[in-house]
Amino acid sequence: MKRDPLHIKSSGSEFPLTLGRDVSGIVMECGLDVSYFKPGEEVWAAIPPWKQGTLSEFVAASANEISRKPQSLSHTEAASLPYVGLTAWSAMRQVGGLKEDNCSNKRVLIFGASGGVGTFAIQLMKAWGAHVTAVCSQDANELVQRLGADSVIDYKAGNVKEQLKALPLFDFILDNIGGSTEEWAPELLKKWSGATYISLVTPFLVNVDRLGVADGMLQTGVTIGRKAVKHLCKGIHYRWAFFTPSGPYLDEIATLVDAGKIHPVIDQVFSFAEVPKAFQKVEEGHARGKTVINVTNKK
Numbered sequence: 001m002k003r004d005p006l007h008i009k010s011s012g013s014e015f016p017l018t019l020g021r022d023v024s025g026i027v028m029e030c031g032l033d034v035s036y037f038k039p040g041e042e043v044w045a046a047i048p049p050w051k052q053g054t055l056s057e058f059v060a061a062s063a064n065e066i067s068r069k070p071q072s073l074s075h076t077e078a079a080s081l082p083y084v085g086l087t088a089w090s091a092m093r094q095v096g097g098l099k100e101d102n103c104s105n106k107r108v109l110i111f112g113a114s115g116g117v118g119t120f121a122i123q124l125m126k127a128w129g130a131h132v133t134a135v136c137s138q139d140a141n142e143l144v145q146r147l148g149a150d151s152v153i154d155y156k157a158g159n160v161k162e163q164l165k166a167l168p169l170f171d172f173i174l175d176n177i178g179g180s181t182e183e184w185a186p187e188l189l190k191k192w193s194g195a196t197y198i199s200l201v202t203p204f205l206v207n208v209d210r211l212g213v214a215d216g217m218l219q220t221g222v223t224i225g226r227k228a229v230k231h232l233c234k235g236i237h238y239r240w241a242f243f244t245p246s247g248p249y250l251d252e253i254a255t256l257v258d259a260g261k262i263h264p265v266i267d268q269v270f271s272f273a274e275v276p277k278a279f280q281k282v283e284e285g286h287a288r289g290k291t292v293i294n295v296t297n298k299k
C-alpha cells in the first residue's frame, strides 16, 4: 500500500518487482516539461523506493531526482554513490544541520564506518573539516584511515564502550548499527551544547510490516517522540534519518566528487547475469563500501 497507494484497488500488480536504487547512465528521452536535461547527457540518481528499481537497461525517473554525473567518475564508480550519499546527506546535513561552515570545530563519531553509508559519511565530514572517529573492525582500519578518519576504534578489540569513553566527548554521532549501541552511545556526546545523535536504523518498516500501515506509523511516531524527549531531558538531541531522493543534493555531492574530496569505495562489481550472486554477497554483510551491478558491461 505504501508503494502504490493510488492504485491499491486497481487490478494488476507491480510484480515482477525490479530491485536496485542507484543508477548512472545516459538520458534516452525526456518528458515534454523537462528542459534542464537533454537526451545524451550523463546522469546519476537514487530512485525512491516506491518506484521500480534500477537493475534494468531503462529506468524511469523524475527530473528532480536526477543530476549530472560527476565528470571524474565512470558510470560504474558513479553508481556506487547516490543512495549512500543521499542517506548520509539526509542524516548529517538535513537532519543533523552539519555543513561546510560549521564543522571545523566538531568531533564526529561514526559507527559502522566501513560500510556504504559510513565510508561516504567519513569523507563528507572530512571535506567539511570535522574531526572524525570511526568505529569498524580491524581489517577496515586502513580503508577508513585512507578515507580521512582521524581516529579509528576496533569494535572487536575488547570493550568498545570503554575505548570510546577514554576519548574526549563528541558533538555528533552517526549510528549505522542500531541495537544495543544506542543504549550507551548517547553518553559519549557533550551535554547541553546542541550535540546530536542520529540513527539510520529505525523500526519504521518493521512496525509497518508487523502492525499494518496505520498502527505501524502510530507506533513509530510514539517511539521516536518518547526517545527524543528522553534524550532532550539529558541535554542531547536524538533523531532518526531516512534516505531522501534529490537531484539538487546530488549536484552538491557531484561538486565534492569532482573536487577530489569524495571518492567511490567499491567492494565488488558484478555483471547483470550475476545479480543473485551479488545479493548473496550483500546479505552476508561485512561490506567494505558498495557492491555495484554493471548492467551493460560498459564502464
Ligand SMILES: NC(=O)c1ccc[n+]([C@@H]2O[C@H](COP(=O)([O-])OP(=O)(O)OC[C@H]3O[C@@H](n4cnc5c(N)ncnc54)[C@H](OP(=O)(O)O)[C@@H]3O)[C@@H](O)[C@H]2O)c1
Binding pocket: 084, 087, 111, 112, 113, 114, 115, 116, 117, 118, 135, 136, 137, 155, 176, 177, 200, 201, 202, 241, 242, 243, 285, 286, 287, 288, 289
Ligand atoms: N534510514 C534509512 O533511510 C537508511 C538508508 C540506508 C541505510 N540504512 C541503514 O543504515 C545502516 C548502514 O547502511 P550501509 O548501507 O552502510 O550498510 P553496510 O554497507 O552493510 O555496512 C555496515 C557496516 O557496518 C560494519 N559493522 C557491523 N557491525 C558493526 C559494529 N557493531 N560496529 C561497527 N561496525 C559494524 C560492517 O562490517 P563488519 O561486519 O565487517 O564489521 C559493515 O562494514 C544499515 O542498517 C541500513 O539498513 C538506513
